[in-house]
Amino acid sequence: MADRTPFEVLSARIIDLTATVGVIGLGYVGLPLAVAAARQGFRTLGFDIDPAKPEQIHAGRSYIDAVTSGELADLVEDGRLSATSAYDHLGDCDVIVICVPTPLGRNRDPDLSFIESTAREIAGRLRPGQLVVLESTTYPGTTREVLKPLLETSGLSCGVDIFLGFSPEREDPGNTAFNTATIPKVVAGDGPEASDLVQAFYGAIVKQVVPVSSPDVAEAVKITENVFRAVNIALVNELKTIYSAMGIDIWEVIEAAKTKPFGYMPFYPGPGLGGHCIPIDPFYLTWRSREFGTPTRFIELAGEINTAMPHQVVEALARALDARRQLALSASRILLIGLAYKKNVADVRESPSFKLMELLESRGARVAFHDPHVPVAPFTREHLDFAGRPSVALTADALRGFDAVLISTDHDAVDYALLQEARLVIDTRNAMQRRGLSLGNVVKA
Template sequence: MDARSSTFETLSKRIEDRTARAGIIGLGYVGLPLAMAVARSGFAVIGFDIDPKKIVALDARHSYIDAVTNEVLAAEIDAGRFFSTTDFAGLADCDVIVICVPTPLTKHRDPDLSFVETTSRSIGAHLRPGQLIVLESTTYPGTTDDIVKVILEETGLKSGSDFFIGFSPEREDPGNQHYRTATIPKVVAGDGAEALSLMKSFYGAAVSTVVPVSSNATAEAVKLTENIFRSVNIALVNELKTVYAAMGIDIWEVIDAAKTKPFGYMPFYPGPGLGGHCIPIDPFYLTWKSREYELPTRFIELAGEINSAMPRYVVGKLAEALDIQAGKALSRSRVLVLGLAYKKNVADIRESPSLRLIEIIEERGGKADYHDPFVAEIPPTREYQALKGRKSIGLTPDAIAGYDAVLIATDHDIIDYAALSKSAKLIVDTRNVLSRLGLSADHVIKA
């Protein structure tokens, strides 16, 4: 048996019998649930993060991610299958290393791979023969092979002989009670047949279904395709919303009727804009990469323009409603934005359109507060630094009545919408929640 075969066989056996140690880099919405799924499948897991506050919380058995309960976290720690650290020297002790770090955009909306590159160099500092390195962060096709692999091979070790590398796109959906990490099908790819075999074996131990594809670039394209599909279709219904509204037609009624067709139609719903780390950002990774091939991505870019314009459209409808129903300018109005999270029943505010709504209202001279039962205070953000530290106001009848308008941006289930409707002078509903609950009224405007 040559050295290459020995390296592969040894790692394959360690994964198969669960004696391999896994390292998960980035303990956020993707990394922490993955760490728990891998630990619960029998592997020892080390979680790595640069934020010491996360490590302190995890050591105290406190989960800051809704998808991971304190009980699950404590069970894995107490069983000796999980611990976390800021010391990346422990990467040398890991047989499988999974990168789950952010891939944001720059202010010019170009890919920002600085977290991936920095993490790859940290791994390179501790790289040894017999390790499997996996990228899960969403990115453009070619990143795993052209950036991560190249950085790792600067050590003198070679992919496919000394170490192995693969890509598996994360598919987390915060707040989804039907699909969790272990039950969401996992697309996997590797740099060569042996890497793919290791990927299938490792993820097959932790999730119910593994979907192998032919290359890392293909797997990278899978995730972009999923999110571009959603972005384009949401943009379509957002544009239809504006057109139908001008015609006096309710887009929500149209969609409800259209979805009764049992074939050839899939419902998507309009809103105040796109939020979350995936859909507002990921499509632009492909538009950037496509320039290398001198190919336009008109659908993708137009969808981005339409979705990005929604917060300003909604504030325009708010201003119009205030003028018509209250005879008051937005610049002299107090507005309560209901919901700061980007989707209902979660605490995730990444790329949330609610932040942009508050900003636009105040740009136009209005005063905006927010209420969100899941977000007590606005944390630091890249784009909305002026909003840092603002606190959620209490949703009492007197508080509601003190605002000229309530703007429903996120339809959390926990909200008492009947009480809200009774106390509010004017409601602008971007989620159709009041109509769905049979609470339509003259002071409720859809936007």
């Protein structure tokens, strides 16, 4: 054993499932990954600076839709999964996976502070024979140029003493067709031995591993996936505006177009972008491209279009109130349906609903919301004023107290039939027509 290299020792531990896995960041990405690793037999230790998350995990209470409380409790009881808010046990981990946020700064520049602070915590506890993998979405070059030098402040060398890789997260909250184990996993290592270790680790957890040549390529894969979605959503948002002016329903157009079995993929308009990826990731690429003197006109135009959508929705609401009810927006009471950024989840990160509420209230409207998945508006750094605001019950009596209903998120659990009783419905998701409900009081926006 004494003659074996750090690579050989670690490789053997991964293959025989005796490696200890540490997952830093127990949110929508980290907790499902930790559960997937523990489910396959790895002893798994989760880390999160929010002490409430380890407390809930040890109590067997899941706070993520993708993980059931029952499975969480079983893994904790079996001793395969534990969690802590202290980094002292990082040295016990053979594999360390970083799943921390990568937000944007005030000027839409990358904020890598969470990655950097986490890397410093790891570096202070590194030992030979550990694999560190970054999953946080970021610009091409981050793993090699930012994470690697910070880890090597430990005095250990990547590729010799320790090993480094990147594997972009591909979680899709609310998607019941796929989970962490069934979504193909793109992986890359910094050097051939790191590549072997990353493939072995994820190969033990997921059904399909997709190796690429370098962390830079893997980082570019994730950015490309989200730029693709952002640009196509911007396209249909612009088409919605054009066709609406012509009296053409964009939703009918899309439904007919998607019958073509080749050369077309449906995307749908909405009130703006939300979630942890699509509103943010394209700007990581535009920032990075400036270093190479390469313009990103197409991506930036898509960002402008998508960012403008909440403003267009509010204008449509104001026009509809004036035309149908002879009422100014400043004198109105609005009920917003859906605070989450997408249907059937409780995730409010970057939700356009917050922007809609902000715009409406800035123009004097009084706004409440109903969301069956979000009983109380959580704390967010960008929208402090809404924290603690409760979801109102959706009843006929409640509807009579509002001048208009604005459908921002089309949760399946909403009683849309009841909305037929509302004075005015502004539908940004085509939720009413898709359910065959009366359109007499509905304006699409």
